[in-house]
Amino acid sequence: MAFLAESLKRIKPSPTIAVTDMARALKAAGRDIIGLGVGEPDFDTPDHIKQAACDAIKSGKASKYTAVDGIPELKAAIARKFKRENGLDYKPSQIIVGTGGKQVLFNALMATLNPGDEVIIPAPYWVSYPDIVLLAGATPVAVPTKLDLGFKMKPEALDKAITKNTKWLIFNSPSNPTGAAYTRDEVKAITDVLMKHPHVWVLSDDMYEHLVYDDFKFFSPAQVEPALYERTLTLNGVSKAYCMTGWRIGYGGAPEPLTKAMATLQSQSTTNANAAAQWASVAALDGPQDFIPKHNKVFKERRDLCVAMLNQSKGLKCPKPEGAFYVYPSCEGTIGRKAPSGRTIETDQDFVTALLDAEGVAVVQGSAFGVGPAFRLSYAVGTPVLEEACRRIQRFCGGLK
Ligand SMILES: Cc1ncc(COP(=O)(O)O)c(C=O)c1O
Numbered sequence: 001m002a003f004l005a006e007s008l009k010r011i012k013p014s015p016t017i018a019v020t021d022m023a024r025a026l027k028a029a030g031r032d033i034i035g036l037g038v039g040e041p042d043f044d045t046p047d048h049i050k051q052a053a054c055d056a057i058k059s060g061k062a063s064k065y066t067a068v069d070g071i072p073e074l075k076a077a078i079a080r081k082f083k084r085e086n087g088l089d090y091k092p093s094q095i096i097v098g099t100g101g102k103q104v105l106f107n108a109l110m111a112t113l114n115p116g117d118e119v120i121i122p123a124p125y126w127v128s129y130p131d132i133v134l135l136a137g138a139t140p141v142a143v144p145t146k147l148d149l150g151f152k153m154k155p156e157a158l159d160k161a162i163t164k165n166t167k168w169l170i171f172n173s174p175s176n177p178t179g180a181a182y183t184r185d186e187v188k189a190i191t192d193v194l195m196k197h198p199h200v201w202v203l204s205d206d207m208y209e210h211l212v213y214d215d216f217k218f219f220s221p222a223q224v225e226p227a228l229y230e231r232t233l234t235l236n237g238v239s240k241a242y243c244m245t246g247w248r249i250g251y252g253g254a255p256e257p258l259t260k261a262m263a264t265l266q267s268q269s270t271t272n273a274n275a276a277a278q279w280a281s282v283a284a285l286d287g288p289q290d291f292i293p294k295h296n297k298v299f300k301e302r303r304d305l306c307v308a309m310l311n312q313s314k315g316l317k318c319p320k321p322e323g324a325f326y327v328y329p330s331c332e333g334t335i336g337r338k339a340p341s342g343r344t345i346e347t348d349q350d351f352v353t354a355l356l357d358a359e360g361v362a363v364v365q366g367s368a369f370g371v372g373p374a375f376r377l378s379y380a381v382g383t384p385v386l387e388e389a390c391r392r393i394q395r396f397c398g399g400l401k
Pocket of ligand 1: 102
């Protein structure tokens with residue numbers, strides 16, 4: 001329809017949200033559905049965080065607009081977090097709070113990209129990266145990674161992808177959708193390449209920082225290579241580690257000219273992030289952190305359970321990721337086989353559709369994340385439900401002809 005903006009033709013609705021919606025609709029129609037498509041913890045927001053929001057509402061602190069880039073108390077808590085956990089010094093003027101990490105990412109890309117600019121995105125990638133780049137009129141450049149290399153980008157591949165038009169590398173560790181996380185040495189190998197190309201900035205999406213297992217140690221690029229600080233946006237938020245996806249608070253630290261530009265953009269879109277949620281986030285960042293390792297213990301058990309069960313499924317191959325709450329098995333071994341419906345599985349889209357149809361298990365096709373044939377399974381669901389889902393996947397794969 002000519003009424004709609006041309007730019008909208010460049011993007012599509014989030015495929016992960018589409019799968020969740022489909023699973024919800026089938027459930028509402030009475031089907032027995034297990035949804036493993038969604039990227040959010042099944043744990044509830046801790047009580048002390050909820051209480052801080054209630055207190056802010058009751059005392060009137062949440063009633064009015066706040067500063068566009070965030071209340072001073074939250075920016076101070078974020079500065080303390082960056083120092084404490086990442087060894088990074090950010091002044092309040094270098095910090096911006098947005099409505100979820102997604103808005104911070106959106107602000108950063110919209111505030112910096114021009115037509116002709118390129119953004120390097122290791123694939124598989126979080127679905128929003130390329131679409132926001134496209135919406136900004138720039139060009140996403142996917143750098144595919146391989147399952148047998150743990151879905152991590154080789155420094156040589158990054159070096160090869162950089163051109164004079166490259167503006168950003170989007171670096172996401174632990175990764176959505178693979179769960180792959182880069183060790184300190186692996187991060188250093190990437191930052192060494194960036195040091196050779198002083199025109200390239202790095203947008204480090206640290207959203208899954210706290211969700212790492214087996215004593216894995218998280219490192220952010222500007223922490224590993226302080227010389228990169230001047231061209232780094234360190235992005236993070238409370239959604240995943242603090243079980244606050246619905247509260248919509250994310251934040252970033254960057255050189256001041258960038259945070260200022262992002263705030264200008266935000267001032268003409270959403271103004272400030274929700275005030276009560278900002279007060280809740282102060283409590284999240286400054287309060288007790290002991291629930292995080294408790295949750296991680298459960299996530300690790302689930303990861304181990306589904307990696308083991310998926311690797312026992314005919315035609316699937318599932319690497320064991322270091323973090324996040326996703327696994328990304330290859331379903332290459334099922335291609336060419338016939339589903340119970342009689343349809344031949346030709347793509348990973350066919351695989352996930354047939355799986356949903358036959359066994360009521362909803363996962364997301366790898367082609368949505370730029371590398372297939374594979375699928376993303378989120379194990380942020382109750383362990384018995386996850387076990388049942390994996391049993392159904394095993395049965396489905398075993399029954400393919
Ligand atoms: C890699 C990654 N970055 C950022 C986000 C944004 O999170 P939010 O907008 O909930 O803060 C997500 C959410 O799924 C994500 O997976």
